[in-house]
Amino acid sequence: MPPASSVPVSYQPDPLGPDFEQLILAQPADYEGPVRAVLVRCRAAPAGPVRRAVLYVHGFNDYFFQREMAAEYTAHGYRFYALDLRKYGRALLPQQRPNNMRDLAEYFADLDAALAQVQVEGYQEIVLSGHSTGGLITAVYLAQRQPPLVMALVLNSPFLELHQSWLRRQVAVPVAAAVGARWPNLPLPAGLPDTYGQSLHRAYRGQWEYNLAWKPNHVFTVNAGWLRAIRRGQRRVRQGLGLRQPVLVLHSDRTLGGRQWQDDFQRTDIVLNVTHIQQLAPRLGSNVTTQAVPGAIHDVFLSEPVVRAAAYDYVFEWLEGSVGR
Numbered sequence: 248m249p250p251a252s253s254v255p256v257s258y259q260p261d262p263l264g265p266d267f268e269q270l271i272l273a274q275p276a277d278y279e280g281p282v283r284a285v286l287v288r289c290r291a292a293p294a295g296p297v298r299r300a301v302l303y304v305h306g307f308n309d310y311f312f313q314r315e316m317a318a319e320y321t322a323h324g325y326r327f328y329a330l331d332l333r334k335y336g337r338a339l340l341p342q343q344r345p346n347n348m349r350d351l352a353e354y355f356a357d358l359d360a361a362l363a364q365v366q367v368e369g370y371q372e373i374v375l376s377g378h379s380t381g382g383l384i385t386a387v388y389l390a391q392r393q394p395p396l397v398m399a400l401v402l403n404s405p406f407l408e409l410h411q412s413w414l415r416r417q418v419a420v421p422v423a424a425a426v427g428a429r430w431p432n433l434p435l436p437a438g439l440p441d442t443y444g445q446s447l448h449r450a451y452r453g454q455w456e457y458n459l460a461w462k463p464n465h466v467f468t469v470n471a472g473w474l475r476a477i478r479r480g481q482r483r484v485r486q487g488l489g490l491r492q493p494v495l496v497l498h499s500d501r502t503l504g505g506r507q508w509q510d511d512f513q514r515t516d517i518v519l520n521v522t523h524i525q526q527l528a529p530r531l532g533s534n535v536t537t538q539a540v541p542g543a544i545h546d547v548f549l550s551e552p553v554v555r556a557a558a559y560d561y562v563f564e565w566l567e568g569s570v571g572r
Contacts, residue, residue, distance in 0.1 A: 306379030
C-alpha cells in the first residue's frame with residue numbers, strides 16, 4: 248500500500264443524509280476512460296478515545312446504503328467507513344459499464360487509497376469487511392497486498408464459488424472464462440432472478456430503501472472478462488490464500504433455488520450455495536471462524552431484525568475475542 252498523503256481533503260455531502268459524507272478517490276484512467284472510487288464516512292464518532300476503524304466493501308450489483316451497519320459499528324467503538332468501488336454506485340461514471348473489470352487487482356488501487364485515507368485520519372488498526380463479491384475481493388486483496396493496518400477480516404456471504412450446477416461450472420463456465428481472455432467485452436447473462444431484489448426493497452416485498460438505479464432488481468449484465476476475473480480469484484481461494492489475520496465468515500443456514508416467488512426467499516440465501524461457503528472458507532487462512540446465521544438471507548445484514556441482531560452479536564463478540572476491545 249502506498250504511503251499515506253498529508254494533502255488536505257474535503258468531504259462532500261452524501262445522498263444518505265447529514266449523518267454521512269463522501270470523498271472522491273480519483274484513480275488513473277483505464278480501458279473505459281476516467282476512473283474513481285468513493286469513500287463514505289459516517290460523521291458520528293464513537294464515544295471516548297477511538298483507535299480502530301472499519302472499512303466495508305459492498306457486493307455485486309450493489310453499493311453502500313446500510314445506515315444501521317454504520318450505527319452498530321459506531322456504537323461498538325469503531326469509526327465507520329465504506330467504499331463504493333470503481334464502476335459501482337456513487338463511483339459509476341457515464342462512460343462506464345457498471346461492474347466492468349478484467350482482473351480483481353483493478354480494485355486494489357481503490358482499497359489502497361481508502362485505507363491510506365483512513366490512516367491519514369488517525370486510525371492504525373482497521374477491520375476490513377466485505378459482502379459477497381466484496382468478500383472475494385477483500386480476501387484476495389489481503390493475501391496479495393498484506394497491508395499491515397488490517398488486523399481482521401469480516402466476510403458476509405463471500406462469493407467463493409458460483410451457484411451453478413457442477414456441469415455448468417466444469418464445462419460451460421471454463422469455456423466462457425477462456426473466451427474472456429480474448430474478448431473481455433462479450434456480454435453474458437448474469438443469471439440472477441429479480442426475486443432477490445424484490446425481497447429487499449420496500450417498494451416490493453422488502454423493508455429497505457435504496458437507489459434502484461445503482462442496485463436494480465434486474466441486475467446489471469456481466470461480460471466474459473468479468474467472469475474470467477472472478478474465476479481466477481475463486482481459484483486462488485481454492486488453492487489457499489494463507490491469510491494471517493483472523494477471519495470471520497457469516498452466512499445463512501440454508502440455500503433455496505427457484506425463480507418463482509416463495510416467502511422463504513426472505514429467510515434463506517437465494518444467491519449463493521451456503522455449502523460452498525462452508526467448504527471453502529477454511530482455505531482463506533489459518534484462523535477462520537465460520538458462523539451460520541439461522542434465517543439469514545444472502546446479505547446477512549439485510550435480514551429480518553431479529554436475525555441481523557444475532558448476526559451483529561456474532562460479529563462484535565468475535566471481534567472482542569479476536570482483536571480485543
